[in-house]
Amino acid sequence: MLQLAFFREQKDRVVTGLKKRNWADDAIENTVNTVLSLDDKRRSTQTELDATLAEGKVLSKKIGDLMKSGNHTEGAALKAKVAELKEKSQTLETQLDEAIKSLDDLLLSMPNLPHDTVPFGKSADDNEVWFIAQDQLPELSADALPHWEVSHKYPVFDLELGVKLTGGGFPVFRGKGAKLVRALIQFFLDEAAAAGYEEIVPPLMVNEASARGTGQIPDKEGQMYYITADDLYMIPTAEVPVTNILRDVILSEKDFPIRYCAYSQCFRREAGSYGAHVRGLNRVHQFDKVEIVQFTHPEKSYEALLDMVEHVKGLMSKLELPYRILKLCGGDMGNASAMTFDFEAWSAAQKRWLEVSSVSNFETFQANRMKCRYRDANGKTQLVHTLNGSALALPRIIAALLENNQTTEGVRIPKALIPYTKFEILD
RNA sequence: GGAGACUUGUCCGAGUGGUUGAAGGAGCACGCCUGGAAAGUGUGUAUACUCCAAAAGGGUAUCGAGGGUUCGAAUCCCUCAGUCUCCGCCA
Incomplete structure (x- = not known):
């Protein structure tokens, strides 16, 4: 606000x-x-x-x-x-x-004001390509499979089973696919811990005040699953409970910076989505994500934003995935954000960029809703700046890994992940 | 889910209708004392909105939340939420 x-x-x-x-x-x-x-x-x-x-x-x-x-x-x-x-x-x-x-x-109902350096633009087409990890995108052979077909060849996830159990968009991971999920979560959490983020296991449902605090309500109400019997919302991201930890809290300057990370499952209704772009794991209703969150002094927030971007860059390169970073234009940024960087992994068989992370500085927008403040040198209360980023969201990472790393023997696991999966080839 | 007890400031805790934003204590901050520390001692120690050009200083609201009774409510009544105890159910 x-x-x-x-x-x-x-x-x-x-x-x-x-x-x-x-x-x-x-x-x-x-x-x-x-x-x-x-x-x-x-x-x-x-x-x-x-x-x-x-x-x-x-x-x-x-x-x-x-x-x-x-x-x-x-x-x-x-x-x-x-x-x-x-x-x-x-x-x-x-x-x-x-x-x-x-x-x-x-x-x-009003959006946050974009930072001065955020480009003008109407849509995703106007985003600025801010960083490209590789000059050359990997080329796969002509018979390379999209990830949903790779998953038919090797047991990774089963969407039809999800339909039976729940409905469309609820993948069931199994076998080595399930282990891959667990490995990625563990890897991301370890990386976040090494970067100084305190780990949180948050509730997966939140009350209305929390949903309002981070800006899901009133803007994105229709995006969340809502439990009418208990008046609770299923979280669309761990950002919601984790950021609200400091709702109605007055910090002191020496508390900064505050860094939290959390693994959670995320629930999104994705109403109105359809078509080829939502096939397979491209867009699902329930997925796993590790989120990093920071609370900073207002003067330090952009420094923190770049720090978080560097953290996510580290994850992408350890996963050996080709990616690029977009600096979103004013028309494509989320309502609450003042500056957002999107990470996109190259999905070689679909020949598409898939958004795998979004790192944002909300400045005082969320803090003002949440009344998260600190006491400055003069004893006055001031609003803090809040930031968060995905580090990382799993489904599209798995999609990119399945497609980019497919071989005749199976799917090659990146070196950094092998200690977590305990296997080198997913077959 | 049923029955009961409870919810006051950073914390503990007094307060059952009238200068109570709220006694007392602890903690914390600053000072005095001390060679230094402890002890002791003094002062200060909520938030929001608002008035004033600003500071100083006023005003209003807030004792879990919301509503009601009353000239007047932390104190009485109602609704809701939460905590604790016992019972039931349960991974």
């Missing part, structure tokens, strides 16, 4: 940011003006309400004194006056609540 102070003190920044989000000029002007006028309304109402309540408090005390000294006539007269004030304050309170609600709704 954008800070109100931005609208009051840095209006230009808001306007530029929303332009980068491809908002129309008149929509921007409209929204900014609405925010400012709602804020004015809120403040003036608050002032009037406070004064009314203060007057009532003084009179109530007086009534008490009068009653004690036996002066019931005057006391009764004052009661009538207080009743009047009460009616007035109730009206004002309703108005105040309405103003706050409208303001909150508006602010909650």
Whole structure:
């Protein structure tokens, strides 16, 4: 959620940011003006309400004194006056609540402002290719199989079985495929631990406050599985529970940096997805992911972002996967992000780039929703910056491994993973 | 799931209708004391919104959450959530 102070003190920044989000000029002007006028309304109402309540408090005390000294006539007269004030304050309170609600709704529905260096653009086509790991992409022979066919040849995952047990998009990993899943998780967690991230095992369901804190609600409500009986959401990523660990917490500067990592299964409804791009493991409803999360001092967050990007680069190269990094344009970034780098692995048989990681700096956007703050040198509370990244999401990594590493004997396991899989060839 | 007890500030803990944002203690911060430390001692120690150009200083709200009764609620009533104990069920 954008800070109100931005609208009051840095209006230009808001306007530029929303332009980068491809908002129309008149929509921007409209929204900014609405925010400012709602804020004015809120403040003036608050002032009037406070004064009314203060007057009532003084009179109530007086009534008490009068009653004690036996002066019931005057006391009764004052009661009538207080009743009047009460009616007035109730009206004002309703108005105040309405103003706050409208303001909150508006602010909650607004995206974060992209960083100055984020490129303008409308869609994924406008993303900037920021880094390419290899000059040459690997060429497979003409009869190379897409991963879902590799998985028919060797037992890795079974989608039909998932349909039987649950429905489409719930793969069942088995045999060496299941071991590969477990190996990747273990490998990613070990790497994160070595980089100084504290490991968390989070709940897989969260309450509404948590979903709101990281920005899933109200923006991406339809993306989450929702348990109506208990009013809980299945997490779409460990980011949600892990970031909310510090919801409503005031840190001190010496607590920085805070690094958490977590393995979790992730649940996404992916409503409306269809076609060849969702075949096999390209897009599923339940998948495994190791997430890294950082809370930083506002001045250090971009340093931390690059640090996280380096961490993910290390994972990709240890997995020996060809990849590139995109710096997302304003039109393709998630609502909550101020800057996002997407990692894409080359899937050689599909001849496609598959997104395997997204590393973002949210600046104060999530912290403002969550009220995650720190006390600065002057003792003032300030919002922290939050960041997170996938390190990494498994299904597309497995897809790329199956396709890129297929041989006549089976699928070659990258060297760094062998200690975890305890086999060199998946066959 | 059933029955009961409970939920106050960083923590412990007082407080059953009227200057209670909240006694007392601990912790923490700064100072005094000390050769240094401990002990002792002094001061300070919530958050949000708001008024003021700003500072200083005001105001309002907050005693699990929300609502109600009352001139006035941490204190009374209702709803919800959570914690603990016993019973039931269970990996």
